[in-house]
């Protein structure tokens with residue numbers, strides 16, 4: 414296994430995490446044969462680019478930023494080499510930690526748009542569930558604001574036979590179609606090609622009759638959930654994804670984006686926690 418990849422093991426599940434982007438690529442409970450997180454057949458696990466799949470960490474902006482025009486897309490954190498700080502285990506779980514400081518960003522594109530001093534810490538815990546925590550502290554003498562999203566790709570049996578439940582009544586928007594908000598009615602049913610932002614974060618479940626399971630996703634301190642599937646046309650434009658692979662994945666992300674970006678005063682810190690549970694149907 415390449416040096417930048419770490420296999421975390423616990424009695425009930427295991428994960429594969431890269432030092433690049435502190436990106437969790439796979440999470441496999443003992444009860445399943447394949448990872449609950451999806452990675453593309455074309456995913457490149459080398460340091461050259463973020464892995465297509467798993468949990469890319471989007472920081473300190475989402476997409477092109479809320480005052481568009483920023484690059485790289487989705488911020489620089491997923492391109493950075495994070496420092497592996499070690500791992501520890503108890504009888505039920507294993508936790509590994511990575512850090513990223515502003516001083517570690519030399520040579521990357523993007524930090525010129527976010528010149529503040531900060532320290533980010535990312536903890537990945539495998540056990541019965543997968544838990545990740547993104548923590549960031551403002552080490553500058555002025556307030557800064559940032560966006561954040563854990564852009565998690567989930568493996569599903571078939572995008573045309575899946576539902577995302579728990580979103581009924583949430584304030585929603587399809588930002589790439591219209592700025593209008595609306596109230597979500599019912600679950601997301603077979604959501605091919607969806608790109609929807611919710612302005613609340615509640616526990617949701619991907620109900621998957623093909624893989625015969627429910628994947629429950631919950632977050633603490635998130636204000637947004639984003640649900641995305643590229644459909645065939647979008648997948649065709651993504652070099653590290655096969656055109657038909659859109660059928661086996663859905664992103665259900667949690668974060669703080671757009672006008673729900675986090676404002677952080679000097680010396681303050683913020684933490685987002687995100688939990689994935691794999692349950693029988």
Ligand SMILES: O=P(O)(O)OC[C@H]1O[C@@H](O)[C@H](O)[C@@H](O)[C@@H]1O
Pocket residue numbers: 476486487608641651
């Ligand atoms: O292809 P990337 O840069 O990894 O981003 C993944 C996707 O992220 C989504 O949030 C965007 O709406 C898509 O347009 C984008 O393709």
